[in-house]
Structure formats: structure tokens, C-alpha cells
Amino acid sequence: MKKSQCLLHQKLFLDDVSCLIMCVITTVCVFCVMAESRCDKVMDTFSGCALCLPNLTQLSSCCCFGQHRPPLCIEIKPKCGFLPSSRHVTKEIKSKVCRFCMHQHFKVTSGKWKRLSRYCPLDLFSGNKQRMYLAIKHLIEEPQNNFKIFKGGECIYSCKDDADVLQDLDELAQHLRPYFLPSGSLINGHQASKVVLNELIQVLMSALLSSWDCPRTVEPRKTHLPEGRVTCEASILHRDLLWNGNHCLPKDCVLAKILGTQMHDNLDIEGLNPLFRRVEQHLQDFPKESRLQIDGPYDESFLEKVQNCPAEDDGSIEYAVGKVHQYRVAMTAKDCSIMIAIAPCGEDDGLDQNLEIQPAKPRFSYSVSILDLDPKPYDSIPHQSRLDAKILNYYLRSTQPNHQEVDNLELTNPGLFLGRDREDCTLVFHPV
Secondary structure, X not given: OOOOEEOOOEEEEEHHHOEEEEEXXXXXXXXXXXXXXXXXXXXXXXXXXXXXXXXXXXXXXXXXXXXXXXXXXXXXXXXXXXXXXXXXXXXXXXHOOOHHHHHHXXXXXOOXXXXXXXXXXXXXXXXXXXXXXXXXXXXXXXXXXXXXXXXXXXXXXXXXXXXXXXXXXXHHHHHHHHHHOOOOOOOOHHHHHHHHHHHHHHHHHHHHHOOOOOOOOOOXXXXXXXXXXXXXXXXXXXXXXHHOOOOEEEOOOHHHHHHHHHOOOOOHHHHHHHHHHHHHHHHHHOOOOOOXXXXXXXXXXXXXXXXXXXXXXXXXXXXXXXXXXXXXXXXXXXXXXXXEEEEEOOOOOOOOHHHEEXXXXXXEEEEEEEEOOOOOOHHHHHHHHHHHHHHHHHHHHHHOHHHOOXXXXXXXXXXXXXXXXXXXXXXXXXXX
16 A cells, blocks of 8 residues: 555656656636635646546545544645855845745735745755744645645635635644544643644654655665755754754655655746747747657657756757756646645554654554646746746845845845734744
């Protein structure tokens, strides 16, 4: 019952990160859980084909054990987990503050969200358990469209489009209590909510760090993250926690695979723009050119272009196309979702130990899946370039008085990035 899986339509094997991307090319509209602003999406009824996809909020029938509680499923959109280091980056702030944290300022000002999220993707991808714990905690506190919880296939927790409606964490804890607290537990009230949510976070961390393809008895291989690319200066976490401690991911975990694929964007959009223009000029000169596979098909030939792109720019169209395709693959990984389905197991269930998560008390079988892997379209690259400039320019205007140089910006002040309406707290870890 190895349930770590990816949805599959077109396959891209990325050798250097041992990553398997399964791209699903489809349109699925689930109006009961989709944001209202996106409910105008329609299916192309003239496409001539459709895909029947599994319901990833459920575990397969072979995973049902003696328990009567419906499975839980947690959807996480992790976003981009690294800072660019390309020589083409023109603003130093991009190598200090991650795209997600900068984008938050733009979204709040434009009215999409009422509050800045304290979540930072670099914390989740750090491999440091304290940072990961706080990253998931911040997702729960401010889910926006990056975090959802399903119970028996029904969405019980997500962000409403009406951002004035605060999520009731105590109500969520009541949904989750049967999964994480024994029926006879004497813990009640706010303390019970804290215990339940803590156990949920521990289970999610275990699933995110578990290996996809090596047994638990084998010492997991580690992916050590490059220095300087694992900390975001907009993060509220203390500098000692950011710079000290362990910052590496098990090489075979889902986060490492996603991050490795994201890092195929090694030029940044600023470095990609000239290559995109080179491809555009070639298509104008040779309008019937089909070997470049701009719009697919996403087959082994497309894979070869992604994998075998020359290391240095030799001025060829092959280099430009390879980098454009690598960027599209990376952007797909930056916008994917992780679906973690869990179900409680009874004490007598004969479950392979490699397939269960064991927090302090309950035992769970689990499934880790990736979806939203439809390839980013070629013609979206100009939009990405404009959006990047807009996010960057707005962030600099909103955080730099009089547009002074970014080096003079006091990045160490959490209030600058998170507003002053949040109460500081100290996190103490202790066994429950």
C-alpha cells in the first residue's frame, strides 16, 4: 500500500533531482470548495477527451481498517521554496526576501486578502522541524488559498472569500478531536484545541518528510540546501533559528522532489526574458516550426529538451527553448498542491510500518499525492515577467521610505512586514 503517488498524464523525469512529475492536463471545477472568484471557470466541452481522476481526499478501499472515522485530507500549496541566485537578478532584495512574502503585500493592498500571512515557504522547505512547525501553524492561522482540510471528502476548513470572517480554530479542533485525542481524555476547552492542532502539525510534518521510495529502516539520504538560499528576511522567526540548526531535507521526501524541480528555474524570469524573445523571433522567421514543442506534446522528446539543455548559452535556439521549457516545468512545481490523506488505524491493524505515521498517541495510514501539475503555458511568460516587476516595485515602494536603496531597509523588524496588530509569542516545545 505505498500511497505516495503523483497524478499521471504526461511524465517528466528530471534525473538530477530524481524527481517524477506527473502532469495532469485537465480542468476540474469543484464549486463547493473553489474560491468564489474562480467559480466562473468552465470546462471545454469541445475538447473531445476527458480524464477520470481519483478522489485524493479519500484513501483507497484497501486502506480502510477497523475505524469508523472518515479519512482526513490536508491540501497544502507550498509555493516557491528558494531564493534566486541568478546573476541576471537586478534587484538585490529578490535574493533576500522570497517571492511569496513580497506578493503578500501586493495582494493585501489590492484587496484580495485582508491580512498578511505569516507563512513563509522557505520555512516549510528548510527541513528544520522548528521552522516547519511554525510554517504549518501559520498556514492554519491564515490559510488564504494555500491550505484546506477535508473530512470524508467534504471541505471543513479553508479561507472564505469574505476575509472578514475569521476561521474558528476551536471549531476545527472539534472536528479533529476524535482523531488525535482519546475518547476518555480529560483535556477540554482551549487546551484541547492546542493539543489537537499540535498533533495535526506533527502528523503533517511526518508525512512531508517521509521517504517515497526507500524503506524506513534505511538511513534517508539528505538534500543539503545551498547557503544563503534557505532564509527569507521577511520571516518573523528569530535569526538564531534561521541561521543555526539543521537545514536539509530527506532526499526522497515530497518536499525535496518539488524543490529540486522548482530550482530548474536557475535564470529567474529576468534572465529568461532574452531567451523568450529569441524563441519568439525564431517562430516569426519559421512559423511552421514544430520541433520546438512549444505547445507539446509532452512526451519523451519534450523531456529530452528539458534534461539536455546546454549548460552555457551558445546562442542557439536549442538552448533558448531548453531554458524556456525548464522554466515552465519549474513554474508548474511552484504552483502545485500536496494532498496528504490520513486515516486512523486500530491497534490490531496489520499495517506495514513503512506506511504509517506514529505521533505521540494515534497511528495513521497515509497517502501523499501531488496535483495541479498541468504545464504552465508558453504564452504566460510575458505575464509572469510583468507580474514579477509589479510585485517587486510595489514591495519596494511599500517598505522603503522615499525609495531608498534596499540595503538601508531594516529587514529585521517583523512589524514592518507583518503589521503591528499581531501579538508576539514564545514557542515552547514539550511532549504531549
